[in-house]
Amino acid sequence: MPESSSDPSNGAGPDSNKGEFQLIHDYFQQQPLHRSDVLLGIGDDGAIVSLAKEKQLVLVMDTMISGVHFPDSTSAYDLGWKSLAVNLSDLAAMGAEPAWLTLALTLPHSDEQWVQKFSHGLFELASRYDVQLIGGDTTRGPLTVTVQAHGFVEQGQALLRNGAKAGDLIYVSGYPGEAALGLELIQSNNRQHPSFELLSRRLNRPIPRIELGLSLSGIATSCIDISDGLLADLHHILDDSGAGANIWVDQLPVSPAYQAVANTESFYLPLLSGGDDYELLFTIPANKQDEIAQIEADISLTCIGEITPGKGIQCLDPSGKKIEVARLGYDHFLEA
Amino acid sequence: MPESSSDPSNGAGPDSNKGEFQLIHDYFQQQPLHRSDVLLGIGDDGAIVSLAKEKQLVLVMDTMISGVHFPDSTSAYDLGWKSLAVNLSDLAAMGAEPAWLTLALTLPHSDEQWVQKFSHGLFELASRYDVQLIGGDTTRGPLTVTVQAHGFVEQGQALLRNGAKAGDLIYVSGYPGEAALGLELIQSNNRQHPSFELLSRRLNRPIPRIELGLSLSGIATSCIDISDGLLADLHHILDDSGAGANIWVDQLPVSPAYQAVANTESFYLPLLSGGDDYELLFTIPANKQDEIAQIEADISLTCIGEITPGKGIQCLDPSGKKIEVARLGYDHFLEA
Numbered sequence: 035m036p037e038s039s040s041d042p043s044n045g046a047g048p049d050s051n052k053g054e055f056q057l058i059h060d061y062f063q064q065q066p067l068h069r070s071d072v073l074l075g076i077g078d079d080g081a082i083v084s085l086a087k088e089k090q091l092v093l094v095m096d097t098m099i100s101g102v103h104f105p106d107s108t109s110a111y112d113l114g115w116k117s118l119a120v121n122l123s124d125l126a127a128m129g130a131e132p133a134w135l136t137l138a139l140t141l142p143h144s145d146e147q148w149v150q151k152f153s154h155g156l157f158e159l160a161s162r163y164d165v166q167l168i169g170g171d172t173t174r175g176p177l178t179v180t181v182q183a184h185g186f187v188e189q190g191q192a193l194l195r196n197g198a199k200a201g202d203l204i205y206v207s208g209y210p211g212e213a214a215l216g217l218e219l220i221q222s223n224n225r226q227h228p229s230f231e232l233l234s235r236r237l238n239r240p241i242p243r244i245e246l247g248l249s250l251s252g253i254a255t256s257c258i259d260i261s262d263g264l265l266a267d268l269h270h271i272l273d274d275s276g277a278g279a280n281i282w283v284d285q286l287p288v289s290p291a292y293q294a295v296a297n298t299e300s301f302y303l304p305l306l307s308g309g310d311d312y313e314l315l316f317t318i319p320a321n322k323q324d325e326i327a328q329i330e331a332d333i334s335l336t337c338i339g340e341i342t343p344g345k346g347i348q349c350l351d352p353s354g355k356k357i358e359v360a361r362l363g364y365d366h367f368l369e370a
Numbered sequence: 371m372p373e374s375s376s377d378p379s380n381g382a383g384p385d386s387n388k389g390e391f392q393l394i395h396d397y398f399q400q401q402p403l404h405r406s407d408v409l410l411g412i413g414d415d416g417a418i419v420s421l422a423k424e425k426q427l428v429l430v431m432d433t434m435i436s437g438v439h440f441p442d443s444t445s446a447y448d449l450g451w452k453s454l455a456v457n458l459s460d461l462a463a464m465g466a467e468p469a470w471l472t473l474a475l476t477l478p479h480s481d482e483q484w485v486q487k488f489s490h491g492l493f494e495l496a497s498r499y500d501v502q503l504i505g506g507d508t509t510r511g512p513l514t515v516t517v518q519a520h521g522f523v524e525q526g527q528a529l530l531r532n533g534a535k536a537g538d539l540i541y542v543s544g545y546p547g548e549a550a551l552g553l554e555l556i557q558s559n560n561r562q563h564p565s566f567e568l569l570s571r572r573l574n575r576p577i578p579r580i581e582l583g584l585s586l587s588g589i590a591t592s593c594i595d596i597s598d599g600l601l602a603d604l605h606h607i608l609d610d611s612g613a614g615a616n617i618w619v620d621q622l623p624v625s626p627a628y629q630a631v632a633n634t635e636s637f638y639l640p641l642l643s644g645g646d647d648y649e650l651l652f653t654i655p656a657n658k659q660d661e662i663a664q665i666e667a668d669i670s671l672t673c674i675g676e677i678t679p680g681k682g683i684q685c686l687d688p689s690g691k692k693i694e695v696a697r698l699g700y701d702h703f704l705e706a
Contacts, residue, residue, distance in 0.1 A: 073426060074530070078610075079463040079594060080430035082528050085421040090409060093504065094416035095518070097474045099511040127415040138433045138474065138516040168429065171516070175435040180474040180507070180516045182431070187418070195414050258415060274413075 061149055062137070062167055065157050069166045072134065081168035083134060089186040094124035100177035104238075105220060110148045112238035113179065114155030119240045120261065121183035122163060123312035126247035127259040129193035130185030132163045137170035138180040163244055193250055193257035193316070198275035200343040202255050202317040205326065205335050207243055209289040210264050212236040214308025215296060229291040240312040249329045250316055257316040263307035265347055265359065267315055278344035281306075284352045287336040306349075306359060317341055397485055398473070398503060401493050405502045408470065417504035419470060425522040430460035436513035440574075441556060446484045448574035449515065450491030456597065457519035458499060458578035459648035463595040465529035465587045466521030468499045468580060473506035474516040499580055529586055529593035529652070534611035538591050538653040538677040541662065543579055544670055545625040546600050548572040550644025551632060565627040576648040585665045586652055593652040599643035601683060601695070603651055614680035617642075620688045623672040642685075642695060653677055 063076050074082040085091070098117050100106055108116075118135060125132050137156070141149075160167065165183070216233035224230060243259070250257060256275055258267045265281075272279055286305055288296075296304055318326060326335060342348075349357045399412050410418040421427070434453050436442055444452075454471060461468050473492070477485075496503065501519070552569035560566060579595070586593060592611055594603045601617075608615055622641055624632075632640055654662060662671060678684075685693045 074528070078531050079460040080428045080466070082464070082523070083427050083429070084525075085423070085425065085427055087421070087423050089421065091419050091421055091427075092416045093419070093470075093472060093520075095472045095474055095506050097476060097507045097509045097516070099476060099509055102509065102511055124415040128418070130416070134429075136429060136431045136518060138431055140433060140435060140514065170431050171433045173433045173435055173438065175438055175514060176512045178476065178511060178514055180433070182472060182518050184429075189420075192410070192418050194410070 061146070062153060062170070065153070065160070065167055067157070067161050067164065067166050069133065069164065072166050072168055075166065075168045081134075081136070083168065086186055088189060090189055090192065092125060092128045092130040092185045092187055092192060093182065094121050094128070095180065095182040096120045096124065097178060097180040105217075107220070108238060110151035111155035114152035114157075115159050115239050117179040117181050118156050118159050118165070118183070119242050120312060121181045122159070122165070122242035122244060123240065123259040123261070125183055125185040126243045127193065127257050127314060128185070128187065129191060129247045129251045129254075129257065130187045131248060132165045132183055132185040132244060134166055134168045134184045135160065136182045137167060138173070139170065140173045140175040140178040142175065142177055163242075188251070191251045193247065193254050194274070195256050195258055195271050196274035197255040198271050198277050198317040198341045199255060199319070200277060200341050201320055202341040203320055203323065203337050204268070204279060204281070204315070204317050204339040204341065205337050206260070206264065206287065206313055206315050207246055207333055207335055208311065208313040209287050209292055209334070210260050210311045210313050211292055211296070211305030211308045212289060213240065213310040214304035215292060217310070219295065227295065229294050232291050233295060237310060240310075242312060243314045243333070246314055246329065246333055250314070253322050253325050254316040254318055257314055260311045260313045260315055261309055263309035264315060265306045266309070268347060271315070271317065272345075272347065275341070278342040279339055279347045280342055281339040281347060281349045282352075283349050283357060285336065285338050287334065287338070302359070397482070398489060398506070401489070401496070401503055403493070403497050403500065403502050405469065405500065408502050408504055411502065411504045417470075417472070419504065422522055424525060426525055426528065428461060428464045428466040428521045428523055428528060429518065430457050430464070431516065431518040432456045432460065433514065433516040441553075443556070444574060446487035447491035450488035450493075451495050451575050453515040453517050454492050454495050454501070454519070455576045455578050456648060457517045458495070458501070458580060459576065459595040459597070461519055461521040462579045462583035463529065463593050463650060464521070464523065465527060465583045465590075465593065466523045467584060468501045468519060468521040470504045470520045471496065471501055472518045473503060474509070474514075475506065476509045476511040476514040478511070478513055499578070524587070527587045529583065529590050530610075531592050531594055531607050532610035533591040534607050534613050534653040534677045535591060535655070536613060536677050536679040537656055539656055539659065539673050540604070540615060540617070540651070540653050540675040540677065541671050541673050542596070542600065542623065542649055542651050543582055544647070544649040545623050545628055546596050546647045546649050547632070547641030547644045548625060548628055549576065549646040550640035551628060553646070554640075555631065563631065565630050568627050569631060573646060576646070578648060579650045579669070582650055582665065582669055586650070589658050589661050590652040590654055593650055596647045596649045596651055597645055599645035600651060601642045602645070604683060607651070607653065608681075608683070611677070614678040615675055615683045616678055617675040617683060617685045618688075619685050619693060621672065621674050623670065623674070638695070
């Protein structure tokens, strides 16, 4: 990273751990990947990259704080993975191809083993998508990770939130709600549950939908990643597009693990408002369903509703009757 | 900012202040400046910028934590200013022209007045250099500010740390040590001191040496900004360049305010190891002194030494005798 800010001279006085933090800082230089467009990486006042002509640059930034955005018990490896994954997910939602990341890592104390594991998680995911760490800052303080990721889109090809039109179909990738159920199992320390491994992994090692985002360029009229929850993120699309939506509740994707863990009383709640899934939620014109079918060969996609000319979201049962989300228990559809 | 991560669903459970943080997040959209290369700013999953062809992109990132990098008493306005200034200073040290910034702001509680003042300080400095805030993240936690700044250099024209050669002259801008003395006055609550205003301003409102950095392109063989202290940062240049240096202590720039406040026993210590000044320290070939003279019309520059073939730094008195830095009291040169 360009600068370690654990400076002996900065602001509130000396920091005796400059040397230790320098070690950590140096540690991140040992990454496996070297992109040809990175002219100068970690080690000077800044990084230098060459720019791909005819492309536009997409920038995303996310902060994760211990006890706020992840349980204190989260492993260093998982945190390294996830802090990058949530950013790559934002790039995916923009239809961008990832390129570089910067990392601001604040640690309560220097712990080389912890940093080693953190970097392994980070670099494991970074390598998958050809993303290089090019700079950042290491500081002492409460455990906080801010990652900025950078990617490219062809001119005018980025996926935005504001293009959904009445009649468009609403799709979601994967199985939203699994991450929230994973958190439930972790918080109740239910490690014996047969779905514990799968669901806690959904929470801690989300897979950013980069390939899907790239495939949706020229097809999707709007796109967002599900970090706040399916309905909340759909609201972002609707607000920006000036439209409403019908959600066909019986069409929502429910995985076997979800079915095994979700509380029957509020069965659809994790799916509709759980968040932290980093699946993509997007809209397409109805006449582009064939193109979606081709993408579905590689990834689970589900059509869950349609954009309406109105305002707000209505959740509908198979007969077209409106259902209150709070009443969306499992039984509702067993009865229906 | 693209995403507020104070998500009701994230990691360790609900955050009831989502609404308040959303206000803060929206607040940053009211900035005065709009660059033509910013195609999409705050409000989607990411920002989109167009790229200047034939240029290289320089990226810098710095984190500032309350009580570590600035006194808790620092005003919101000053913190907004300084959190950007330290990053622009890194761009200056690379000889880059600033363009965009992203901001990860972690606040213990949502305080719209505080954020308003913080943003005023940030935007005041940003406007001076035509820098636009294009994204970031607002979260709840201990007061922490991470800024990433982006700028441009012509291909191959960035100022690096590794080009200093034996015989090069060492220059410094302004009056290093004033920020450290400002911190001393603040910490001893010596507000009545005639130099309090000037020196505390040096600490809290550093002026990034952007114009100087741009002027040094093609002249300087190495450059760094003084954040760790003059000697520490000179060591960075020497380590990367594989060289040594002589510092002519009687040539060091001492301002009247510095002279009035610095302890006579350790007179040169703040100047040599104070840090937080964000002045530029750079080297030039001896035959480029005329070009420096032209730049000096606008900014105070002082030649303080020369690069040597050896290793390490020697501080010399006017007779060429080596002096221990620890013994660099004011009296030393009164006697000399």
